Amino acid sequence: MKGQYLPLNMVSPGRKVKLVAVRGGQGIRRRLNDMGLSIGAEFRIIHSHFFGPCIIAVDNTRLILGRGMSHKILVEDTS
């Protein structure tokens, strides 16, 4: 599935992805930015669920992205 663009919550755990776009307002983008998730950031999916929140690994941090956020984030599978 390499190279495909998907919402974050649809990527299976263990894959490595790159953040491509955020479908949402400035508030959301800025929040993500502050936490180190800007466009182009690479991270790994630890836990994902179609209806639920996701856990991702950015460098040495684990972030929870709530249900609302995780399908607003578009990523590219790079693993």
Added chain:
Amino acid sequence: MQKKLTIALAGNPNSGKTTVFNNLTGARQHVGNYPGVTVEKKEGTLKYKDYSINIVDLPGTYSLTAYSIDEIVTRNFVIEEKPDVVIDVIDTSNLERNLYLATQFMELGVPLILALNMSDVAKKQGTKIDKNRLAELLDVPIVSTVATKKIGMKELLDEIVSLVEARTEPEKTIVHYGKEIREELKKLEEILKKDKPLGEKYPLRWLAVKLLETDEEIIKKIEESSFSEEILSAVEKSTAHLKSIFNDEPDAIIADRRYGFISGACSEAVSRNYETRHTSSDRIDKVLVNRILGLPIFLGLMWLVFRFTFKASEPLMGWIESAQEWLGNMFGGFLPDGSAIRSLVVDGIIGGVGSVLIFVPIIFLLFLAMAVLEDSGYMARAAFIMDRLMHKIGLHGRSFIPMLLGFGCNLPAIMATRTIEDRKDRLVTILVNPFISCGARLPVYTLFIGAFFAERIAGNVLFSLYILGMIVAIVMAKIFRRFLFKGPASPFVMELPPYRIPTVKGLFIHMWERGVVYLKKAGTVIFVGCVLIWFLSNFPWQPQYSKDYNTLIEQAQENEGLVSKLENEKAFEKMEKSYAGRLGRIISPVFKPLGFDDWKTSVGLIGGFIAKEVVVGTLGTLHSVGEADEESKTLRQALQNQKRSDGSRMYNPLVAYSFMVFVLLYMPCVAVIAVIKRETNSWRWPIFTAVYTTAVAWIVAFLIYQGGMLLGFGG
């Protein structure tokens, strides 16, 4: 003469800031509030060399963009209080992301020291940092620390002193945003210069950056300026210009450049091979946040928390009760018998405040248990597990913890909403919390269920009340989200800390900080409330009795049964003629459609405003059964036999259920009102809560009673 210094301690959440703070200040810390907001302000002092150093622990934050209260507090403190030094505590194993906040402090031009904390963890992971080179590149002093082992604390203090004594103006704005942005910033700075007072307060360049970032707080500030029109139109032009060049919002580009600056510096001074400190945490998480196991494990842990809280607090509550009794006897002993002052002290203050103090052990132990879950890192997982469910009612995972705490006592539950960043989410969570049935309602349920329901269904009736409370909370949350606090659920991003073993010291500091707030603040309001209720139910002090009780009692000295009967009658009549009794008569027609239009019940409900369990005690007095508790047979019988003026029975199972529903849902106790006032920092929300919960209680009890009558349950 010692020189005074103010040091601000800042940093990302989970960077070990609190441990550094505790190390530096030890027991010499106290908690207050930042003016105007309810974010806790922790301060501590220490003496070092010639200096008396006051350390202010700023709320953990990822950036200085005005997004949450915490970030605004941090920013305003640094700008307005002008601390002598800002220490930015950095999680070294997450260097780049943590430096993002540091770049913003640099931009502000504040005297800054970076504490590279958890440097041992980073080393273990194979990260090598050339500290001197990094300090040179970033142009800030850097100290390596391991807060958990108290390493680097002295060096940190030395660095503070040398930074203060050097007194060099810090180099401003070393982040380079590139030619295009720099030009726009310059233009904006030129215009901003015109407003002199503004320039004295804020660094101009920083203001310009914030304006390009469309920082709402700053825009509000600018709108007050006499040059606001000129400034804002220039900002609009610059933004449009930059957008046309980069095809992106300026704030995104600015953030990009900051990360670029950071990674530039790090690539020169840091070498690493990745190894993560999360490996063991990830392994534990495979089980604890598992799709299937996560929820049952979470519920099991919660069950343990409550079991622990209530089991362990039992003996402590017994002690408080005895202490209260002892105090009552002592004061009762030397204050004149039958005097108003004795009654005020013994019944009003010691009895009233005591009925709330009795909850102190529960609250402290619940906080202790919660501190274990929090400090170990599990709380963040719980929020994760519940996020899906909470999303359905327009809230997110973080709102779940306070709801759960509500089953113990709504008070700490409302205080626990502080972890919720979004103001709307927080308010909704606070507003619906009183519907979660707390421990204080239980005595009322036990009394009424025992009196009017068969034993075999008693458990189900009780359970149905708890469920009803939750359903009402959920429905109200949905309604508030829909009408009062519109807008989509706030974005929920949260860091998942690695699992840690909590330190005993940390746990106790956590428990103490929160518990003391309950004691102090709520205590004052409870005190006033108790005196008020005491006054209402005891005055007029010498009413016109229908009989001369004193003489009758004296005459009947031989007959103990008669004496106690007369005393009960006297107490009853006194209550009937008191202000509370009169008030009860006035308001009881309101309850007619709900089935319990009895003035005694109404007085009981007024008493329930102090604490819900007071309802039972008040009913006991009014039904002249003397000391009453929920086990009291005579009170049960008195309720069962109570008749209306037309001779029909006042209560039946339907009326009793309607009454319990009302007790469950109507206005929360005075302590909860006090804490809502404290947490929202206005009288608007506590008053709103008292009014709307009572309205909801009335409506739901009405539906249940009238519906029940229609279905023929009234007999």
